[in-house]
Amino acid sequence: MGKGKIYMLPTPIGDTPVWDVLPQYNRTVIDRLEYFIVENTRSARRFLSRAGIQRPIDSLRFAELNEHSTPEAVAELLTPVLAGTDAGVISEAGLPGVADPGADLAALAHLRGVEVVPLVGPSSILLALMASGLNGQSFAFNGYLPVKQPERGRAIRHFEKRAQTERQSQIFIETPYRNLKLFEDFLKECNGNTLLTVAADILQPDQLIRTAQIRDWKAKTPDIHKRPAIFILGV
Known part of the structure; x- marks a missing residue:
């Protein structure tokens, strides 16, 4: 099996309804992901609930990536992706990887030959x-x-x-x-x-x-x- 991909998933700013600011294409990507690397699990679960994803949230796998994550912890987050699993990266608000610890994961993904896919959203x-x-x-x-x-x-x-x-x-x-x-x-x-x-x-x-x-x-x-x-x- 080949390597998975990293999808950088934007979130709304504030309480703006999800699909008022995100394109519908993002929904098709989110709906098929099972592994999410997030800044905060509680906030990410709330976002996915507001987005109305098709699969039960309790069936999804969440791993946290924040300002306290060590390089070793970041590398461990990438392990499932290297084994073929696609992952979605979710920030607290706006764009992951921009003024956000998701940049560390993206940098390591490039070093390991993993494709990083940015999706459209508000900054x-x-x-x-x-x-x-x-x-x-x-x-x-x-x-x-x-x-x-x-x-x-x-x-x-x-x-x-x-x-x-x-x-x-x-x-x-x-x-x-x-x-x-x-x-x-x-x-x-x-x-x-x-x-x-x-x-x-x-x-x-x-x-x-x-x-x-x-x-x-x-x-x-x-x-x-x-x-x-x-x-x-x-x-």
Whole structure:
């Protein structure tokens, strides 16, 4: 028997109905898989239940892959695939492998000659960029900024300079309960004419997506406390 394939299975962002944002082709793939490598088993089971898969969820096999997984554990997850079993990789939200530990499995799959198949789904990073009005030709996703000063201040000024000199949009994420502190640090560290996009709860009924100069943001703090958010610096 030949090797199986790794299918990167997107999930909705927030509580958006599954088949409002995912193409029907994804359903045909999900329905025939029996082995799922997931960031969190409980969340993955909930997603599959909402998706209305045809087979009983209790008959499926789940294995967890998260930020604490060791290289040895990642290799073990791939063992059934090397023996011929297809696997679906499921993140907590959005795209597996993008700001997600699924990238470690995909990297190992390539080393072992296993085909990795990405399926279509929402990315909060690209959705925020799409709606921002900032440069979508040249951009960089930088993940999390340092939490503590003075490292955070230096990092913000560094990325602001890149945005200004290279006209490259600089994209960041933050833990939701620290959103307001990061927002305040952008206002403190950046020039008044620098553009900042704040995008929260994307695709939800109460989504917020706004781009404005730093000086204009100082007049009103957005309601982003404990809301999943994306921040983008640009010019």
